[in-house]
Amino acid sequence: MITDDEKLREARLGGEPVFEGRLLHVFRDRVRLPDGRESTREYIRHPGASAVVLLRGGEVLLERQWRYPLGRAFWEVPAGKLEPGEEPLSCARRELAEETGYEAEGWASLGSMCPGIGYSNEVIHLFLARAASGGERHLDAGEFLDLFWVPFEEAVARAASGDIDDSKTIAALFRAEKYLERNPREGR
Known part of the structure; x- marks a missing residue:
């Protein structure tokens, strides 16, 4: 599909x-809109992150972690932010280890x-990765989470029903499901 995204581009004029x-780093920029008018854009700069669907014998490893902004615990795949200069797979x-x-072994990008x-x-x-061996966790100071091995199909169904409602986990589970459908020899 060919698109002409240039007609939608907003040009940064300055910011603070x-x-x-x-x-998190919050910025406010002045931009020139496609019609020539000026506007303001406020946004968060984030270093990026990586998330892992770890499989073992038909099960996926999920974490249960309290998320303060929403005041409750969430089901999530293991994930964390990139360090400066770090490659996503290294992250x-x-x-995953921390x-x-x-x-894990047999890593695949989703x-x-x-x-x-x-x-x-x-x-x-x-x-997506396969569990190879388990060891000792090294949680960050102030990080608390519980681990659960959940049948993969159950986790996907819980994401589809809304029981799992963390966006990265939903995307990771659905992408993993499609990857495994296209690569059935890798099994679940």
Whole structure:
């Protein structure tokens, strides 16, 4: 499909930081709109992240973690932010080991997703892997989460029903399901 996205482009005219946090950096930019008028765009700069669908014998490893902004615990695949200069696969391996203690083999890219396109430049890279060995977790200070092995089909059904409602987890599970349909020899 050929598109003419240039007619939609907004040109940055200038901007300023509004807030510089440990994780998030909020900016306010002035832009020229396609019709020539000026407007303001406020957005969050994020370093990006990686997320992992880890499979073992027909099950997927899910985490249960409290998320303060929404005031409740969520079902999630293991994930974490990229360090400066870190490649997405390296981040996926590191975060998986830190949060779960697992090392994996047979890594496959499931593409990426952009969870907040209206207010953030965050890109989450999605991966599928097989559990190879478990070890000791190395959680960050202040990080608390529980681990659960859930039948893969159940996890996909829970994402489809809305019981799992974390966007990266939904995308990762659905992409993993399609990947496995196209590559049945890799099994579940």
